[in-house]
Amino acid sequence: MLRTTTGRTVAALAASAAALLALSACSSGSGTSSSDDVTISYGIWDQNQQPAMEEIAEAFTAEHPNVTVEIQLTPYKEYFTKLQTSVSGGAAPDVFWMNGPNFQLYASNGVIAPLDDQGVEASDYPQGLIDLYTYDGSLYGVPKDFDTVALWYNTELFDAAGVEYPSAGWTWDDLKAAAAKLSDPAAGVYGITATQYGQENYYNSIAQAGGEVISADGTESGYGSSEALEGITLWTDLIAAGSSPTAQQMTDTAAEDFFISGKAAMFQNGSWAAIAYAENPDLAEKVNVAPLPAGADGNQSVIHGIGNVANAKSTNLDIAKEFAAFASGEQAAAIQSESGTVIPAFNGSQQAWVDALPQYDLQVYIDALESAVPYPVSKNTAAWTALESEILSQVWAGTVSPEDGLTQLAEEMQAALDAESE
């Protein structure tokens, strides 16, 4: 009696499951068009750049009338989670954006295809970016854009404090002196935000002091050096002197908000900031940008950029590779440049970006290329950037001295790097 009922329940379940399957089979029958027409997908993460990417896709279709490029937008925070899943499942986009920290992981696992046969001229792109997307002697990603870092400042606050605007040739001492003068605790105004940001702040200052975060071959941590210590203490000293909000304050409130609200006179930021500031009516007229201040070894900025890569398992690999090169080529660069969103990587096409916002001295971002240092990466970048943020947050908060923090960081990061090469 009971057995049969169970049997019946199971049968009913099975029947309903089968019905469900049949139903779905009907609804998922998507139209497959004639064999000549090809649709490739292009994975990106920045909504602001979507219009420019669509324009590039159309330009590609104009050259290849049988190819349609479909843009797939995934927000940056979830981009690599989704990419990893879809790569493992074999349904990743045919062409997609890649960044420096993740590049070697994908290249070394054969997920993305070498693009050596696409006729990409290395001399058309900044060397730092070509190096970033070269793995084992092959180019796997074509640089799409780049960002360098410069010093934004609020002219109103400088005028009010009677301090001269930052200019080329500024040193760390000039920065510290100006930041101290500009700070006005009573009004809640600070000279600068000494944030625990790598790309915007301490990656630059470590290079400026003559140190490095990681050796060029990506096997040795540079945090044990006295230069790295100087690069870090530049920021912690600014906080200690009261020229910057404390680490706690900058945890409670995004550091950039201090600058946007006119509560911080200086803010180091990447080239992506230009269009955001220009479009902010309350801020646009009050700010400008200057080169980074120089440390003992110069005023280097780190350079990073997105690369276009082709999925090695794409069913239309040839077209995917061609599009990856096209989307980083001269025509695509012109489209991006005019949009003003990012600086295209293709040499010679950067001027339009500078000219798009003539009210700011954006040339400083292009000039920074000359001495720019590559963004620090290794095969498994995420393993040690997690250590960076954990240990340095204690240094920033003042609970661990910079000396002890960096000694610990150098040791643990080295262990992570050694684990990579095994």
Place this chain on the structure above:
Amino acid sequence: MSDLTLTEDLSTRAVVAGPTTPAASASPVRRGRRTGGGNWIVHLLLGFGAVVMVFPFVWQALTAFKTFQDSVQVPPVVIPDPWVFTNFVEVFDSMPFAQMFANSVLLTIGRTVGQVILCTMAGYAFARIPFRGRNVVFVVFLSVLMVPSQLYLLPQYEIIQSLGWLNTLQALIVPGIFSAFGTFLMRQFFMSMPVELEEAARIDGANPWQTFWRVMVPLAKPGIIALTVFTVLWSWNDLLWPLVVTTDPEKMPLSVGLSQLVGLHGTDYPVLMAGALLATLPMLITFMILQKQFIQGIAFSGTKG
């Protein structure tokens, strides 16, 4: 009678209770005796809890009407000045809101109906139908609860992909209709019911299906309501799975659509909050309307317990 006078009334009569009906306060004698001081403390704690719970929502609503500049001001601007309504327009401009809303609704209904049916049947089977290896199967089943859901992301994705279901509604719904938690919840519920009810039904000539369907399911209403609430909330808010299986904005639920408003280097918070507010409202309204049933369901379970 205003809340305040009601409170005073209650405290003088030394009754412990939150807001209650005048009818209840009319017969205070049957209530337990507590000190009036305790009553104030309870109200203070509850009030504090209410403020803590409501504050983020109020802040979200206010931010939805601010200019971007106001939303990132240091120190924070509380009341929008001026009030901006274009943020809502921008939400509709930047994504197919109506389609995403429809997807969210279908996803939620599909998962909830599926879970209620499957978990109720499975829970009943585990609670009442003796079969060989039942406890072993149940423990194995429960062990699914111990595994973090991120771990099935990849295998589930591969199954869905090989079925050709990416970017479809069933990809959003089907993996969500099986629930170890829901089965466990319903099993515990059925376990707590007197066996005599089923025996009575059997004596009256009901077969096991009739016993289940006509007698046990109606009695399990409070459990089903609880399961529904959990499933609805979880489905409406679910982000990771829908994000991974959809690439076409027309197939995405609202949770995924909203996440696309978060920028890499900067986010337009007022627009994001306006979108979030629009996405939260249906849930709020649903629960306000169904609040009565919900509370009745719980009260019902109390009398049976």
